[in-house]
Amino acid sequence: xxxxxxxxxxxxxxxxxxxxxxxxxxxxxxxxxxxxxxxxxxxxxxxxxxxxxxxxxxxxxxxxxxxxxxxxxxxxxxxxxxxxxxxxxxxxxxxxxxxxxxxxxxxx
Numbered sequence: 609x610x611x612x613x614x615x616x617x618x619x620x621x622x623x624x625x626x627x628x629x630x631x632x633x634x635x636x637x638x639x640x641x642x643x644x645x646x647x648x649x650x651x652x653x654x655x656x657x658x659x660x661x662x663x664x665x666x667x668x669x670x671x672x673x674x675x676x677x678x679x680x681x682x683x684x685x686x687x688x689x690x691x692x693x694x695x696x697x698x699x700x701x702x703x704x705x706x707x708x709x710x711x712x713x714x715x716x
Contacts, residue, residue: 613655616648667707677707
């Protein structure tokens, strides 16, 4: 599932409204409400920024997979994905991080 961008202000407005009221009922209702609000304000649910500086030739590592390091060969036409070798796959830029220095890239 891809990352969904939502408005924190709209979420807070909904959480404060009548539709969410059942969530806060009971002896721990206020505690749960405060926990959710604190996490929203702390930026816990903010989207991961896309690294726009990733370009062909960069060493990268996928954040969710144990594929080791790779080299960006090209970007997709949309600019939202990078083709990485030696895995030979396109990955979303928001799932890649740049790697500095020595890496385990085995290029032919």
